[in-house]
Amino acid sequence: METILLLVHTETDGSLARSAREALHAAATLHRTLDGSRLFVGLIGDNLQSAAGLIATSSATKYFGVTGPQLGEARYATDAAAVEAISKAAQATVVIAPATSRWARVLPGVAQRIGGCVDTHVTGITATDGKLLLSRWYYRQRIEGVLTRTQRPWFIAIDPGSQPACECGAGSATVEIVDVNLTEACKRTTVVGIREPKEDAQTIRPDAQLLFVAGAGWTKKQADGQTHVHEAERLILGFLKATRASLGSSKSLVDLSGDGQAVLPFLSHLNQIGQTGATPRHAKGLSTCCHGEEPHTVGWRFISERRAISLDPNCGWARGKADVLYVADAFAVVSKVNELLKQNP
Numbered sequence: 001m002e003t004i005l006l007l008v009h010t011e012t013d014g015s016l017a018r019s020a021r022e023a024l025h026a027a028a029t030l031h032r033t034l035d036g037s038r039l040f041v042g043l044i045g046d047n048l049q050s051a052a053g054l055i056a057t058s059s060a061t062k063y064f065g066v067t068g069p070q071l072g073e074a075r076y077a078t079d080a081a082a083v084e085a086i087s088k089a090a091q092a093t094v095v096i097a098p099a100t101s102r103w104a105r106v107l108p109g110v111a112q113r114i115g116g117c118v119d120t121h122v123t124g125i126t127a128t129d130g131k132l133l134l135s136r137w138y139y140r141q142r143i144e145g146v147l148t149r150t151q152r153p154w155f156i157a158i159d160p161g162s163q164p165a166c167e168c169g170a171g172s173a174t175v176e177i178v179d180v181n182l183t184e185a186c187k188r189t190t191v192v193g194i195r196e197p198k199e200d201a202q203t204i205r206p207d208a209q210l211l212f213v214a215g216a217g218w219t220k221k222q223a224d225g226q227t228h229v230h231e232a233e234r235l236i237l238g239f240l241k242a243t244r245a246s247l248g249s250s251k252s253l254v255d256l257s258g259d260g261q262a263v264l265p266f267l268s269h270l271n272q273i274g275q276t277g278a279t280p281r282h283a284k285g286l287s288t289c290c291h292g293e294e295p296h297t298v299g300w301r302f303i304s305e306r307r308a309i310s311l312d313p314n315c316g317w318a319r320g321k322a323d324v325l326y327v328a329d330a331f332a333v334v335s336k337v338n339e340l341l342k343q344n345p
């Protein structure tokens with residue numbers, strides 16, 4: 001009989017992130033399909049009661065918590081001690097957690113510490129004939145693998161964006177507090193603050209409906225024999241401001257800065273989509289001024305509807321990689337779209 005533990009950390013305001021609700025959806029679905037299993041919730045953070053209340057109508061029957069001011073922030077040593085204690089208290093055989101940056105750093109270490117195993121980048125969990133099966137992608141999202149393990153406890157980190165979020169509502173839940181001895185050695189690392197870009201400088205928005213991808217064409221000589229990089233910058237930022245889309249880039253465009261060429265200053269390698277870049281998940285994607293070569297389109301694996309604007313009717317997008325290709329000048333198209341968005345925000 002499996003004891004499934006959903007392991008989540010609270011946000012600084014005491015809430016739960018969407019990725020936590022996605023992991024809960026995966027855990028609750030597995031619990032439903034795995035006969036005789038139990039579902040518990042493990043919460044870690046500074047203030048747990050309100051977070052437990054937010055998901056109190058889930059099918060979990062017990063809530064465990066490790067709390068204290070030292071757990072309000074991410075720190076490997078304290079988080080690892082808390083995860084170890086909560087997994088043992090719940091006697092978990094399967095621990096399902098969202099692959100947040102906080103958990104991604106801690107789970108493999110804890111699995112090793114308590115003689116378990118871990119799988120990361122998991123995008124699906126099912127059970128067939130009482131056997132737990134999980135799926136994940138390999139070789140830059142080109143091959144999907146399904147695997148099972150007998151070793152327990154089995155830590156499973158679910159990729160954010162790969163599941164629907166659990167719709168379970170609020171109520172009241174009693175959290176059983178688990179004591180952890182956080183030694184002085186655990187607290188040697190101190191968190192002195194968080195540095196993050198200003199709200200409008202943050203162009204990577206995983207929750208956006210639309211991914212807008214800029215290619216190197218934005219910086220190339222246009223029909224008049226000139227480059228129009230400032231115009232490109234104005235159009236792209238105008239589009240992002242109006243739509244709150246997430247911004248992606250081709251490798252060629254982000255690499256241009258290294259070659260000393262005219263570049264778009266708000267792009268970094270973090271925006272790069274593709275084989276050597278990110279594979280984001282969005283409902284729709286619009287590629288602009290980009291060729292659509294294989295290593296680039298690998299990053300579009302989880303974009304449901306793909307459209308592209310390119311001057312080249314023979315580019316990779318036209319060869320079956322986009323659902324819709326507009327053979328057009330992206331400067332003209334985006335300028336017109338921005339104008340329409342201004343009229344109908």
Ligand SMILES: Cc1cc2nc3c(=O)[nH]c(=O)nc-3n(C[C@H](O)[C@H](O)[C@H](O)COP(=O)(O)OP(=O)(O)OC[C@H]3O[C@@H](n4cnc5c(N)ncnc54)[C@H](O)[C@@H]3O)c2cc1C
Nearest residue numbers: 215216217250251252274275276277289291295296311330
């Ligand atoms: C091992 C390896 C890994 C790689 N990994 C990645 C990766 O992770 N991500 C990635 O992106 N690439 C990757 N690449 C590079 C990839 O193969 C392409 O070279 C790159 O994606 C091309 O970028 P681009 O389409 O922006 O530029 P270009 O190939 O220069 O294409 C620019 C396009 O813009 C169009 N254009 C120009 N002006 C306009 C206009 N006004 N309106 C409309 N269209 C216009 C042109 O017609 C052209 O099609 C990798 C390559 C290798 C070898």
